[in-house]
Amino acid sequence: MKIAISGKGGVGKTTIAGTLARLFADEGYKVLAIDADPDANLASTIGIPDELAKNIVPLSAMKDLVEERTGAKPGFPGGLFKLNPKVDDIPDKFCTGAFGVRLLVMGTVDKGGMGCICPENALLRSLMRHLLIDRDEVVIMDMEAGIEHLGRGTAESVDALLVVVEPSSRSIQTARSIKKLAEDIGIKRIFLVINKIRGGEEEAYLRENLPELPILVSIKESPEIRLADLEGISPYDADQSLVRQLKTLKKELERVIGHGSRVRS
Ligand SMILES: Nc1ncnc2c1ncn2[C@@H]1O[C@H](COP(=O)(O)OP(=O)(O)OP(=O)(O)O)[C@@H](O)[C@H]1O
Ligand SMILES: [Mg+2]
Numbered sequence: 001m002k003i004a005i006s007g008k009g010g011v012g013k014t015t016i017a018g019t020l021a022r023l024f025a026d027e028g029y030k031v032l033a034i035d036a037d038p039d040a041n042l043a044s045t046i047g048i049p050d051e052l053a054k055n056i057v058p059l060s061a062m063k064d065l066v067e068e069r070t071g072a073k074p075g076f077p078g079g080l081f082k083l084n085p086k087v088d089d090i091p092d093k094f095c096t097g098a099f100g101v102r103l104l105v106m107g108t109v110d111k112g113g114m115g116c117i118c119p120e121n122a123l124l125r126s127l128m129r130h131l132l133i134d135r136d137e138v139v140i141m142d143m144e145a146g147i148e149h150l151g152r153g154t155a156e157s158v159d160a161l162l163v164v165v166e167p168s169s170r171s172i173q174t175a176r177s178i179k180k181l182a183e184d185i186g187i188k189r190i191f192l193v194i195n196k197i198r199g200g201e202e203e204a205y206l207r208e209n210l211p212e213l214p215i216l217v218s219i220k221e222s223p224e225i226r227l228a229d230l231e232g233i234s235p236y237d238a239d240q241s242l243v244r245q246l247k248t249l250k251k252e253l254e255r256v257i258g259h260g261s262r263v264r265s
Pocket of ligand 1: 010012014221229
């Protein structure tokens with residue numbers, strides 16, 4: 001199962017990605033979490049201790065690796081490099097693990113789509129392709145609102161794109177543009193995850209304003225989640241009601257994707 005999570009800044013993408021990753025891992029799945037946000041902070045949401053997290057070097061910043069695999073030094077434009085570098089050993093070599101979740105931090109990926117053809121991008125794109133197409137595990141990607149860097153071909157392998165919205169008109173606007181982008185690059189299953197709900201009228205407002213996207217779950221605003229964030233602990237360990245709501249999300253995902261059991265390890 002390959003799940004990408006997007007949405008406006010601050011809506012709760014990382015909270016949901018990290019908690020969902022822990023949930024799948026606890027239920028016996030092999031899980032790879034991908035931090036594809038340049039401002040990476042998925043590690044603490046998974047519960048990876050600070051001492052480990054602070055030593056994580058994003059893949060795009062591993063200049064020697066980029067050069068070794070692509071044959072070109074990053075930052076020197078105009079040279080020749082491999083567009084299909086070897087990547088299949090990277091997840092095992094460079095992941096950081098905790099609680100049965102393995103985390104890969106991608107680093108800055110150019111968002112220009114066809115724009116920047118550079119060695120770092122060639123490596124990350126090949127890796128993304130490998131993770132989404134070749135690997136038989138649950139992959140959960142925490143992304144920013146821009147999802148173009150998934151690219152055509154790769155995007156088709158995303159089983160579900162979760163667009164997170166909170167009760168705000170700007171997050172609705174962003175959800176609409178993400179939907180359009182996602183359709184343009186060939187993502188077939190796009191769903192809403194409503195977050196930070198304080199009352200029924202807020203949920204109704206979101207349903208009314210985004211009728212084009214099916215809702216998989218509605219998650220309540222919770223002080224425990226905020227506190228967990230402040231204390232740097234995983235919301236998975238701090239808020240049982242969030243875990244219950246994400247169990248609903250997981251069940252819904254299995255229903256709409258229809259092959260959840262295939263990847264059980
Ligand atoms: N249901 C919730 N109830 C209360 N607080 C929440 C909830 N979901 C997320 N938060 C809080 O909202 C803040 C933003 O959450 P998070 O970092 O997951 O969002 P994000 O979409 O990944 O943000 P960014 O765009 O900066 O990466 C955090 O402080 C988090 O603890
Ligand atoms: Mg985030």
